[in-house]
Amino acid sequence: MNTVSDYFGSLVFDDRVMKATLSAEVYSSLKKTIDEGASLNTDVANAVADAMKDWAVEHGATHFTHWFQPLTGITAEKHDSFISPAPDGRVIMEFSGKELIKGEPDASSFPSGGLRATFEARGYTAWDPTSYAFIKDKTLCIPTAFCSYGGEALDKKTPLLRSMEALNKQALRILRLFGNKDVKCVRTSVGPEQEYFLVDKDMYEKRKDLMFTGRTLFGAKPPKGQELDDHYFGVIKPRVAAYMADLNEELWKLGILAKTEHNEVAPAQHELAPIYTTTNIATDHNQLTMEIMQKVASRHNLVCLLHEKPFAGVNGSGKHNNWSMTTDTGVNLLTPGETPYENAQFLLFLCAVIKAVDDYQDLLRVSVATAGNDHRLGANEAPPAVVSMFLGDELTAVLDAIEKEEPYNAAEKTVMKLGVHTLPKFTRDTTDRNRTSPFAFTGNKFEFRMLGSANSIACTNIMINAAVAESLKIYADRLEKADDFETTLHEMIRKTIKDHKRIIFNGNGYDDAWLKEATEKRGLLNLRTTPDALPTLLEKKNVDMLTSHKIFSLAEIQSRYEATLENYCKAVNIEALTMVEMARREILPAVEAYIKDLSDTVSAKKSAVPGISCKYETGLISKLSELADGIDAATDELKASAEEYAAIDDVTKASFFIRDSILGKMESLRAVCDEAEPLVAEKYWPVPTYEKLLFGVR
Ligand code: ADP
Ligand code: MG
DSSP states (O other), X not given: OOSHHHHTTTTEEOHHHHHHHSOHHHHHHHXXXXXXXXXXXXXXXXXXXXXXXXXXXXXXXXXXXXXXXXXXXXXXXXXXXXXXEOTTSOEEEOOOHHXXXXXXXXXXXXXXXXXXXXXXXXXXXXXXXXXXXXXXXXXXXXXXXXXXXXXXXXXXXXXXXXXXXXXXXXHHHHHHHXXXXXXXXXXXXXXXXEEEEEEEHHXXXXXXXXXXXXXXXXXXXXXXXXXXXXXXXXXXXXXXXXXXXXXXXHHHHTTOOEEEEEEOSSTTEEEEXXXXXXXXXXXXXXXXXXXXXXXXXXXXXXXXXXXXOSSTTSOOOEEEEEEEEEETTSOBTXXXXXXXXXXXXXXXXXXXXXXXXXXXXXXXXXXXXXXXXHHHTTSTTSOOSBOOEEOOHHHHHHHHHHHHTOOSSTTOOSOOOTTTSOXXXXXXXXXXXXXXXXXXXXXXXXXXXXXXXXXXXXXXXXXXXXXXXXXXXXXXXXXXXXXXXXXXXXXXXXXXXXXXXXXXXXXXXXOHHHHXXXXXISOOOBOOSHHHHGXXXXXXXXXXXXXXXXXXXXXXXXXXXXXXXXXXXXXXXXXXXXXXXXXXXXXXXXXXXXXXXXXXXXXXXXXXXXXXXXXXXXXXXXXXXXXXXXXXXXXXXXXXXXXXXHTOOOHHHHHHHIIIIIHHHHHHHHHHHHHHGGGSOGGGOSSOOHHHHHHOOO
């Protein structure tokens, strides 16, 4: 087991292992379940469970768990061992088909946004055979969906699978209309690029803010930040390189296609990108990647920060969701083809995405709404909270020519008719120099860049798939009834361009002028914060769309609304309380201790040299005393607000209170503390500074 190809996927019960360990009959039954969703009979389930158990035990596993993705955004597991007592006092290792297929974790402590109260108290997990089982920490992990007994989804995987099915159904209708009879299914693929920070564990443990909230709540700007751009793609430091090598090995064993790694813009910031795969698997893999990143960091005495904005004034971390649609025959539907028909088909799928992004800007924004990401969106390293699309100049010009019924360029004599003429040759802007767009077409896929680094990619892909399925459904409904397919197609594409071109913006998305144009001239939404964004989830057009494709029920939508806002409120409240604690018990005592030291110096100097001025010390003492009063007052104010917040029991009202009152008070408290920091001698400052955190890993 030395070369990567030897150990790649060695901890995964993948197709190779299935073929090798299952009888031909069982294997073909299981394949039918995986590929076509056919149900498994008990005998087959038992045979699969037995083979899985033998394989897992051979690889050192002692336990199994149903592995699922509740609304917390992280994964959950409850381990059971395989052991079962034998009559003679020994144990045997057992695992049944029943245990493989269904589990009943005690679900009462997972967030459900009130759903379990409305339905049944308990939830169950159900095996998702489309994602391979794997071994982690001597435990066989079985990917599962998590539902209530009423069948309501309590997790992120169930609606994701439903959204993939909705898109598949509508995309197949379109493909049939273009005469394609071979394709059996259309799947979406995702390659999520993951950013993260690495900090030294000893320093991390000295900061309650990092430990409790994942981000620094205080910290003056260091003399050097990221202004020299000397970190981006820079040489990777030995300790980080050792970490990355270890991480890759762990990920590869789990069959995760970790491919690219490099330093990011901010000091201590890095990125890892896998090779893209089917959305469901990509989601499982991204959750695992985040978990393993943190675990491996610990072995290197490092901590991996996945928070979207761990440091103020330094770039935050995002996740780029590269998304495409592919047929089971291997055709990427977002690639222009060779024939006029293929090109028209490409344009129709492209238009479906344009329409989807414009119609459901709000849902895309909702899908990335967290307290942490609110700090990142619209700061100088991430797209604004306004959703827009980048298509590149050439593709935009093609769409323009179609809309206006003009030749694409002067040399051409005729106006192009879709489905009849070939698409004008345009060079695809594969380099994608515009990195400021929230939703960029990058040649054969779309890159959605609003996700925060800690977000599960499930939510975003649920919304993209759903919205695109809706566009495709509207197109298919019309085209199936059309007398003249080509004319209808042409008119529909023109209409989409005309109606939705406001969402296309190829300029600098970070520019203030764009925000003004987007909101004032184009009427695009600017949902700045999570409490601004979330209520749109409950709007009729969104509920109608999501329920009509059976992606969510109304109750599930309401439950997600509640759970997301609850999570937002709790996250910020913990930050507020941590600030109060740190200000009172660490920062103020440090400032006071330094004031005392300065005062002692004054007395000593005065007794040594009577009449000496001590201007420096007394000036600093009075400045620091003033700041200490300021810290004290700001802490009291924040504490009072936090108490007021605790008395609000409606989650929507609570979220508005946080947005309008708590966040501002947190900022004020931070401002006075950060002003004091550079005035206090370094050895008095109670927590590692930005300088140490950002440049401490060598
Ligand atoms: P960058 O964005 O850094 O220039 P790439 O565009 O090459 O890099 O790839 C970024 C991510 O996009 C990778 O995870 C890659 O696997 C993924 N990707 C590439 N092609 C596709 C595709 N057709 N569908 C989905 N993801 C893709
Ligand atoms: Mg990219």
